[in-house]
Amino acid sequence: MANAHHPAAPLGGSLVTPTTLLLAALVLVAAGILAVRFLFGLGAVTNISDGYTWGIWVVYDVVIGSAFACGGYTIALLVYILNKGEYHPMVRPALLASLFGYTLAGIGVIFDLGRYWNAWHIFWPGYAQINSVMFEVAVCISAYIIVMWIEFSPAFLEKFGKKELKKKLSKLLFVFIALGILLPSMHQSSLGSMLVVFGNQIHPLWQTILLPLLYLMTAVLIGFAIVIFEACLSSAGFKRPLEMHLLSKLSKLMIWVLAAYLAVRIGDLLVRGALVRMFEGSIEALMFWIEMGLFIAPLVILASSSARLNPSKLFIAASSLMLAGFLLRINSYLVGYEPPIGWHYFPSVPEILVSVGMIAFEVLGYIVLVRYLPILPGNVETTVAQIRK
Amino acid sequence: MDKNTIESSLNIEALEDRLGISRRSFMKLCAAMAATMGLPAGADAAIAEAVATKQRPSVIWLHFQECTGCTESLLRAEHPTLEKLILDIISLDYHETLFAAAGHQAEAARRAAMKANKGKYLLVVEGAIPTKDNGIYCKVGGQTAMEMLKECAADAAAVVAIGSCASWGGMPSTPPNPTGASSAGEVLGKVIPNIPGCPPNPYNFLSTVVHFLTFGKLPEVDNLGRPKFAYSRLIHENCERRAHFDAGRFAMEFGDDGHRKGYCLYKLGCKGPETYANCPAILFGDVGNASWPVGTGHPCIGCTEKGVGFAKPIHQLAVLKTMYPPVGFPRVIEERGKGATLGATALTAAIAGAAVGAGAMLAKNLGKNVEIQQTTPVEGKQS
Numbered sequence: 001m002a003n004a005h006h007p008a009a010p011l012g013g014s015l016v017t018p019t020t021l022l023l024a025a026l027v028l029v030a031a032g033i034l035a036v037r038f039l040f041g042l043g044a045v046t047n048i049s050d051g052y053t054w055g056i057w058v059v060y061d062v063v064i065g066s067a068f069a070c071g072g073y074t075i076a077l078l079v080y081i082l083n084k085g086e087y088h089p090m091v092r093p094a095l096l097a098s099l100f101g102y103t104l105a106g107i108g109v110i111f112d113l114g115r116y117w118n119a120w121h122i123f124w125p126g127y128a129q130i131n132s133v134m135f136e137v138a139v140c141i142s143a144y145i146i147v148m149w150i151e152f153s154p155a156f157l158e159k160f161g162k163k164e165l166k167k168k169l170s171k172l173l174f175v176f177i178a179l180g181i182l183l184p185s186m187h188q189s190s191l192g193s194m195l196v197v198f199g200n201q202i203h204p205l206w207q208t209i210l211l212p213l214l215y216l217m218t219a220v221l222i223g224f225a226i227v228i229f230e231a232c233l234s235s236a237g238f239k240r241p242l243e244m245h246l247l248s249k250l251s252k253l254m255i256w257v258l259a260a261y262l263a264v265r266i267g268d269l270l271v272r273g274a275l276v277r278m279f280e281g282s283i284e285a286l287m288f289w290i291e292m293g294l295f296i297a298p299l300v301i302l303a304s305s306s307a308r309l310n311p312s313k314l315f316i317a318a319s320s321l322m323l324a325g326f327l328l329r330i331n332s333y334l335v336g337y338e339p340p341i342g343w344h345y346f347p348s349v350p351e352i353l354v355s356v357g358m359i360a361f362e363v364l365g366y367i368v369l370v371r372y373l374p375i376l377p378g379n380v381e382t383t384v385a386q387i388r389k
Numbered sequence: 390m391d392k393n394t395i396e397s398s399l400n401i402e403a404l405e406d407r408l409g410i411s412r413r414s415f416m417k418l419c420a421a422m423a424a425t426m427g428l429p430a431g432a433d434a435a436i437a438e439a440v441a442t443k444q445r446p447s448v449i450w451l452h453f454q455e456c457t458g459c460t461e462s463l464l465r466a467e468h469p470t471l472e473k474l475i476l477d478i479i480s481l482d483y484h485e486t487l488f489a490a491a492g493h494q495a496e497a498a499r500r501a502a503m504k505a506n507k508g509k510y511l512l513v514v515e516g517a518i519p520t521k522d523n524g525i526y527c528k529v530g531g532q533t534a535m536e537m538l539k540e541c542a543a544d545a546a547a548v549v550a551i552g553s554c555a556s557w558g559g560m561p562s563t564p565p566n567p568t569g570a571s572s573a574g575e576v577l578g579k580v581i582p583n584i585p586g587c588p589p590n591p592y593n594f595l596s597t598v599v600h601f602l603t604f605g606k607l608p609e610v611d612n613l614g615r616p617k618f619a620y621s622r623l624i625h626e627n628c629e630r631r632a633h634f635d636a637g638r639f640a641m642e643f644g645d646d647g648h649r650k651g652y653c654l655y656k657l658g659c660k661g662p663e664t665y666a667n668c669p670a671i672l673f674g675d676v677g678n679a680s681w682p683v684g685t686g687h688p689c690i691g692c693t694e695k696g697v698g699f700a701k702p703i704h705q706l707a708v709l710k711t712m713y714p715p716v717g718f719p720r721v722i723e724e725r726g727k728g729a730t731l732g733a734t735a736l737t738a739a740i741a742g743a744a745v746g747a748g749a750m751l752a753k754n755l756g757k758n759v760e761i762q763q764t765t766p767v768e769g770k771q772s
Contacts, residue, residue: 346729
């Protein structure tokens with residue numbers, strides 16, 4: 001994936017800093033809890049039960065984790081399908097974050113499987129239940145993880161000087177790029193289809209036949225948001241200037257998609273006559289208000305073009321949108337999920353710490369890899385270095 | 390309906406008269422047989438066509454050390470069409486139980502049939518063959534079972550063993566096996582197609598014969614000669630009580646609470662986990678609705694399986710060949726989950742607070758960043 005604008009280069013610098021040490025400590029805590037989980041079972045560390053079989057390890061680590069990893073998908077969609085070459089410098093960093101997010105989502109599923117040693121059954125023709133939505137999600141996500149590693153491999157090949165191999169790969173890469181756009185479109189929508197299967201166990205504010213579309217649209221939206229969010233974070237963390245010209249254009253696209261999403265979402269609620277449920281005095285209604293508020297906020301914040309040039313406002317809008325996508329998933333999978341009376345769920349402390357450890361692992365891996373591999377645009381760093389002199 | 394279709398052919402109409410059954414029930418039976426054997430779509434029509442038109446194969450049926458249960462189970466099938474069909478599609482030229490003739494007259498009929506259909510008749514063997522002391526423990530018309538079997542098998546188009554005795558020795562071969570009872574295959578020195586069971590399911594036998602009639606060859610068999618359509622799966626795999634096994638719900642003794650509730654019979658010695666047969670799918674011996682040993686509350690004795698049926702004590706635990714019970718079992722009363730604990734709420738609040746705080750700080754610094762970008766590096770956290 002050579003590009004004409006900025007040849008990517010390793011960032012360099014020390015790997016041992018207070019931040020990386022803190023992240024490593026959080027990862028170790030999570031690993032310790034997981035050791036207990038694998039020795040004594042899910043019941044030993046989680047609050048999941050027969051009524052709530054999916055806790056945050058599925059809903060956060062997998063459903064939300066993979067949505068937060070949609071940066072690579074959205075950027076690839078822009079660059080390769082809509083042919084917006086100017087976003088090309090964003091491909092590698094976005095892809096790296098996606099790679100981590102998805103790989104960890106794939107691994108995270110294993111933590112939550114009661115009989116994880118049977119996990120291979122899903123890929124084995126004699127065992128696979130090919131009519132199941134879960135099958136589609138599992139196969140798509142695992143295929144996408146492999147595809148992403150291949151898409152990302154030029155960075156490794158550059159690092160280790162395998163020029164011949166990289167040349168050969170780049171001829172075939174278009175196939176994997178196409179797959180890398182097809183597969184997330186399939187499984188991000190299927191994460192919504194899984195809820196459709198739940199029927200009236202999901203609160204009417206969320207249960208709709210359009211859930212696959214809503215999930216797909218929000219996955220794209222989160223993809224935009226996460227790219228902006230990560231750009232801001234790495235700008236602050238690595239002391240690099242922001243690529244404002246790209247980010248503000250990106251944010252404009254983002255709010256158009258957001259407007260379309262809100263039209264579909266509210267239109268669907270109106271057509272189904274479910275909108276009145278937002279006025280009932282329940283946790284579900286409250287969470288719906290917060291979710292919708294977070295979706296509408298970026299639209300208000302980024303309405304003017306001057307606001308879109310303000311990195312602070314961009315960052316707040318992106319964070320708000322990520323949180324909105326997060327809440328849509330939490331609300332539809334957990335808050336709006338209504339098992340028979342008497343069942344309760346709130347994540348236990350160890351459950352939360354494992355999810356925190358996963359995030360820490362992602363951030364840590366990102367820091368290590370951008371310092372070690374050619375991922376971020378290179379000449380920017382030298383400019384900054386010159387300025388410092 | 391088209392005149393040329395199998396349903397409206399004249400042959401099938403003639404068959405209606407011959408068997409005295411409706412065309413509909415005949416077609417249903419053919420479809421059921423095709424399905425039992427796992428044959429592709431269209432095979433049911435081929436079967437119907439073959440049954441209606443083909444010349445009936447001559448069958449010689451030998452009885453040795455057995456109880457005639459196999460024959461009984463064929464003749465006393467619950468579905469009246471079954472034995473009619475069997476007797477219709479084959480020309481039973483020698484069968485000791487069903488013969489009107491007796492003594493040397495019967496033997497003469499057998500020899501005549503063998504001569505007339507040399508190389509074309511189907512030989513069915515029911516019962517084990519004693520081999521000890523030159524096989525003197527079973528004689529028919531002065532001939533030992535060994536001699537008779539070898540003589541009849543020499544010119545047969547195919548040899549099929551029916552029942553556990555002819556298939557692998559069965560009950561007569563139970564240790565210490567005083568007569569040296571052996572299977573037909575052992576005596577003939579080769580693997581022959583066999584339908585084990587005590588008694589075997591008549592559908593499995595009928596399907597095998599019909600396959601022979603329709604396609605001119607016997608169905609695919611495993612390394613022991615058993616048709617794969619009937620004997621490729623363990624009883625345990627498709628057992629109606631399997632869910633109880635997986636959940637660890639077992640009847641511990643006859644008449645206990647679990648037994649009354651229909652729990653798994655594994656701990657009463659059910660041999661389902663080590664016995665290959667299709668009983669759970671088509672039930673046992675065609676003797677009635679829901680009627681097979683496990684369905685009536687008795688453990689499977691493994692009658693189709695050499696070394697299990699009549700060899701292992703009925704209440705001895707079966708060897709688990711493929712499925713093992715889980716290590717842990719569900720609790721009787723499931724915990725219904727806890728609400729938010731103080732610690733979890735505090736942690737969630739702390740994380741949310743830290744995220745919002747860090748986000749706000751970052752947003753603030755980002756604003757500065759743009760203003761001073763050209764002169765000084767960004768003030769931010771070192772990562």
